[in-house]
Amino acid sequence: MSSRPLAQPRATAQPFVGCPMKNPSSLEELIESLRCLPGVGPKSAQRMAFHLLQRDHAGAARLGQALGRSLERIKHCERCNTFTEEDVCELCRSPRRDARLLCVVETPADMLMMEQAECFQGLYFVLMGRLSPLDGVGPKDIHLDRLIKRAEDGVVREVIVATNFTMEGEATAHYIAELLLARDIKVSRIARGLPVGGELEHVDSGTLAQAVIERRSLQAAP
Ligand SMILES: [Zn+2]
Numbered sequence: 001m002s003s004r005p006l007a008q009p010r011a012t013a014q015p016f017v018g019c020p021m022k023n024p025s026s027l028e029e030l031i032e033s034l035r036c037l038p039g040v041g042p043k044s045a046q047r048m049a050f051h052l053l054q055r056d057h058a059g060a061a062r063l064g065q066a067l068g069r070s071l072e073r074i075k076h077c078e079r080c081n082t083f084t085e086e087d088v089c090e091l092c093r094s095p096r097r098d099a100r101l102l103c104v105v106e107t108p109a110d111m112l113m114m115e116q117a118e119c120f121q122g123l124y125f126v127l128m129g130r131l132s133p134l135d136g137v138g139p140k141d142i143h144l145d146r147l148i149k150r151a152e153d154g155v156v157r158e159v160i161v162a163t164n165f166t167m168e169g170e171a172t173a174h175y176i177a178e179l180l181l182a183r184d185i186k187v188s189r190i191a192r193g194l195p196v197g198g199e200l201e202h203v204d205s206g207t208l209a210q211a212v213i214e215r216r217s218l219q220a221a222p
Helices: 025-034 042-054 057-073 108-117 144-151 167-181 205-213
Strands: 098-105 122-126 158-161 186-189
Touching: 025 042, 042 057, 098 108, 098 144, 108 122, 122 144, 144 167, 158 167, 167 186
Parallel strands: 098 122, 098 158, 158 186
Antiparallel strands: none
């Protein structure tokens, strides 16, 4: 009786344990840094980083330099709080502006829009945000103490609140108005209404209702 060698048990497949794929640490840091931008999650941050490194070295270098320079030079205007490279911005220094009117806006972009509309000759105060208790943004974060001081300089005759007509913008406007009225400072709010060239049948009912509430009387031509 020949003894046949017993079949060797088959080796069970071992899972491959290799070095887990990881980005180099400087790339990881870049991706993490890009995530500080609003609305940028891990996936888009990674896409941006790959794009900069793979396809646009010159753009990436320019971005790095511009970011560094801005951080070094840009500060807030002592008077209106907007971004500037000087202590007091050009607009606040202009003798052609009417210092009796002070317009409160949320952001430097809003201030630029007002300037492009060429409808306002006064000066500004930029809140750099709006009250938002849920996000932890309180009166101090939007520099209301500085706004009050600015409005009480003895020259300002009227504060025009031009915050957005969002819930937070409206709450901010209300809060600012209370603070200023308590100090006997005249406050007004920009009006809501129909857009220029707008037709009643195409406008939303909220806007139309507001336009009716904020109607003004017409004067006979002199
Ligand atoms: Zn300024």
